[in-house]
Amino acid sequence: MAGNKGRGRAAYTFNIEAVGFSKGEKLPDGVLKPPPLFPDTDYKPVPLKTGESEDYMLALKQELRETMKRKPYFIEKVEEKPDIERYSKKYIQVYKEEWIPDWRRFPREVMPRKKCRKADPKSKSTKGTDRVSSLLNAADVLKKIEELEKRGDGEKSDEENEEKEGSKENKEGDNDSDDANAEQEDYDEEEEQEEENDYINSYFEDGDDFGADSDDNMDEATY
Amino acid sequence: MLRYPRYIYTTKALYGDTGELIVEELLLNGKMTMSAVVKKVADRLTETVEDGKTMDYAEVSNTFVQLADTRFVQRCPMVHIPENSDTGPSPPAPSLVINEKDMYLVPKLSLIGKGKRRRSSDEDAAGEPKAKRPKRPMDSKEPIPDDGIYWQANLDRFHQHFRDQAIVSAVANRMDQTSSEIMRAMLRMSEVTTSSDAPFTQPLSSNEIFRSLPVGYNISKQVLDQYLTLLADDPLEFVGKSGDSGGGMYIINFCKALASLAIATLESVIQERFGSRCARIFRLVLQKKHLEQKQVEDFAMIPAKEAKDMLYKMLSENFISLQEIPKTPDHAPSRTFYLYTVNVLSAVRMLLHRCYKSVSNLIERRQFETKENKRLLEKSQRVEAIIASVQATGAEEAQLQEIEEMITAPERQQLETLKRNVNKLDASEIQVDETIFLLESYIESTTKRQ
Numbered sequence: 001m002a003g004n005k006g007r008g009r010a011a012y013t014f015n016i017e018a019v020g021f022s023k024g025e026k027l028p029d030g031v032l033k034p035p036p037l038f039p040d041t042d043y044k045p046v047p048l049k050t051g052e053s054e055d056y057m058l059a060l061k062q063e064l065r066e067t068m069k070r071k072p073y074f075i076e077k078v079e080e081k082p083d084i085e086r087y088s089k090k091y092i093q094v095y096k097e098e099w100i101p102d103w104r105r106f107p108r109e110v111m112p113r114k115k116c117r118k119a120d121p122k123s124k125s126t127k128g129t130d131r132v133s134s135l136l137n138a139a140d141v142l143k144k145i146e147e148l149e150k151r152g153d154g155e156k157s158d159e160e161n162e163e164k165e166g167s168k169e170n171k172e173g174d175n176d177s178d179d180a181n182a183e184q185e186d187y188d189e190e191e192e193q194e195e196e197n198d199y200i201n202s203y204f205e206d207g208d209d210f211g212a213d214s215d216d217n218m219d220e221a222t223y
Numbered sequence: 224m225l226r227y228p229r230y231i232y233t234t235k236a237l238y239g240d241t242g243e244l245i246v247e248e249l250l251l252n253g254k255m256t257m258s259a260v261v262k263k264v265a266d267r268l269t270e271t272v273e274d275g276k277t278m279d280y281a282e283v284s285n286t287f288v289q290l291a292d293t294r295f296v297q298r299c300p301m302v303h304i305p306e307n308s309d310t311g312p313s314p315p316a317p318s319l320v321i322n323e324k325d326m327y328l329v330p331k332l333s334l335i336g337k338g339k340r341r342r343s344s345d346e347d348a349a350g351e352p353k354a355k356r357p358k359r360p361m362d363s364k365e366p367i368p369d370d371g372i373y374w375q376a377n378l379d380r381f382h383q384h385f386r387d388q389a390i391v392s393a394v395a396n397r398m399d400q401t402s403s404e405i406m407r408a409m410l411r412m413s414e415v416t417t418s419s420d421a422p423f424t425q426p427l428s429s430n431e432i433f434r435s436l437p438v439g440y441n442i443s444k445q446v447l448d449q450y451l452t453l454l455a456d457d458p459l460e461f462v463g464k465s466g467d468s469g470g471g472m473y474i475i476n477f478c479k480a481l482a483s484l485a486i487a488t489l490e491s492v493i494q495e496r497f498g499s500r501c502a503r504i505f506r507l508v509l510q511k512k513h514l515e516q517k518q519v520e521d522f523a524m525i526p527a528k529e530a531k532d533m534l535y536k537m538l539s540e541n542f543i544s545l546q547e548i549p550k551t552p553d554h555a556p557s558r559t560f561y562l563y564t565v566n567v568l569s570a571v572r573m574l575l576h577r578c579y580k581s582v583s584n585l586i587e588r589r590q591f592e593t594k595e596n597k598r599l600l601e602k603s604q605r606v607e608a609i610i611a612s613v614q615a616t617g618a619e620e621a622q623l624q625e626i627e628e629m630i631t632a633p634e635r636q637q638l639e640t641l642k643r644n645v646n647k648l649d650a651s652e653i654q655v656d657e658t659i660f661l662l663e664s665y666i667e668s669t670t671k672r673q
Contacts, residue, residue, distance in 0.1 A: 041496075042498070043495060043496060043497070043498060045495065046495055048647065048650050048651060048654060049650075049654060050650075053232060054650055054653070054654075056232060056235075057228040057229060057232050057653055058228075058646060058649055058650050058653065060227075060228040060231055060232065061227075061228045061649055061652075061653065062649065064227055064228065064247075064251070067251060068251065071251060071252070073252075073253070
């Protein structure tokens with residue numbers, strides 16, 4: 001049966017009558033273009049139900065939509081600032097309601113903690129940050145010393161910077177599971193360190209060729 | 224969330240304005256303590272009712288208790304505090320458990336006059352404060368005594384109610400009012416005894432049904448029996464007879480009822496889309512399960528060309544599917560039977576999918592329309608605000624006229640058309656949701672059965 005495919009004229013492999021067309025009958029035209037986007041239907045849709053209950057539900061729905069926007073649970077996306085701040089924006093503010101959730105029903109991490117300033121007298125947080133900052137200092141110093149011994153002069157600044165940032169990120173990762181306080185303190189401490197440490201900042205004054213140099217040196221550095 | 228207006232409207236029909244406001248507050252806020260709900264609802268009612276009268280807390284709490292008794296509101300799971308929790312830190316996410324018994328227990332609060340509250344469940348109430356403070360009447364601020372007991376709207380129960388409503392109206396359409404009343408009585412009796420996803424209700428004897436018929440509906444016992452037999456013999460099989468004790472035991476078969484409702488929806492969709500001849504073919508194939516092309520033409524008494532055309536149209540929309548039955552092991556098309564059949568579950572799923580798409584289209588279009596005319600809407604809002612403020616400070620006709628003319632006539636017309644369109648789109652969303660509900664409950668009932 002398969003061998004007859006090429007030869008012979010239009011001989012269908014199945015009983016054509018079963019499909020419903022008899023031989024020689026006019027088949028519908030082939031489709032030449034995609035069907036129209038909004039084809040005309042022969043049967044128009046049934047009109048909507050109208051009545052008192054439907055009207056009431058419609059009014060309810062629209063009211064609900066408005067009330068929902070005012071609820072504190074309706075958290076809106078923070079929009080980026082438009083090009084010009086319009087004067088009318090001041091008058092079209094939506095007033096949200098206050099909401100104090102019952103924290104016993106939520107996981108602990110969801111609760112936002114207050115961001116402490118550096119001079120905050122909270123004993124816990126300062127103890128934590130002291131520990132953390134000292135660790136940071138010690139680790140950094142050790143790493144710096146190690147690198148100074150290993151690498152040459154040209155790569156020093158580059159790698160030191162990278163290592164320093166890497167270690168900082170590690171420290172931050174450890175602290176993530178603890179209070180967010182410590183993180184805030186970390187950021188503050190980092191800035192302090194960068195300011196105190198003239199070493200890194202001034203080193204880059206070396207030059208405009210810094211970028212080119214580091215690229216060349218990178219090939220040699222990786223073992 | 225499309226269904227919220229329907230829930231609220233049902234409560235209004237059953238429990239009046241108070242019940243409606245209670246359910247609305249619960250739906251908007253997710254979960255709330257009972258006293259908070261009562262306070263808010265009383266405040267809202269006081270605003271709408273004429274000045275001078277204030278809403279009594281007692282009435283609101285009564286309605287609340289009624290809602291809890293009929294299970295329309297239920298308690299939320301509570302924070303589970305095991306006995307040895309003092310030693311270690313609490314787990315990062317509190318585990319919420321609830322005891323089945325406690326779901327509908329209302330704590331006894333007397334909100335007027337001195338009250339001492341009795342907590343009716345003590346198992347997982349370890350974290351709640353037990354301070355007893357006397358309560359002063361209505362308007363004063365007071366600490367929340369039933370802290371920690373949250374209530375939410377029981378959506379399952381609402382769904383059950385909608386389903387019952389659909390069944391009753393179907394029976395009323397098919398037969399007459401009396402049989403629908405009987406149906407309603409049977410459903411009401413089995414409301415609390417059967418869980419919401421049971422395939423059929425507990426058997427009810429005809430004596431019980433007779434007793435629980437609404438007062439003033441005096442049909443004799445014999446007539447009732449006749450109606451029951453009529454219902455039980457109906458090919459739709461809503462009601463089945465399961466025994467003869469107590470004058471005949473009858474059950475309501477939810478599976479079958481939902482199935483016939485879903486099939487009716489399918490049929491009406493086909494009728495509206497393709498015409499009544501197509502609907503005839505569809506019903507035929509549904510009834511005979513599997514049919515060949517030739518048989519379809521014969522049974523439906525429709526000329527071959529048209530029948531072919533309609534069958535293929537329905538096939539392309541996936542309402543009907545083909546089943547191949549090969550005569551030879553190599554599935555040669557010339558020697559295979561092709562039978563048309565209706566796979567109800569898949570057709571229903573496909574229809575549900577289309578319903579979802581249409582709802583999303585409606586919402587999209589509504590948002591598009593509102594966005595297009597945002598400027599106009601804002602202007603009209605501002606004009607209304609100006610009018611209101613000017614009126615409050617005592618204005619004259621001329622001023623009001625002038626302010627109203629700020630919106631020109633064509634703009635007004637535009638606003639009118641906009642409003643009409645948006646309303647129509649909104650109403651269609653609500654109605655498509657009714658279909659969605661039917662189809663969803665059918666699919667749920669079939670999947671649970673397996």
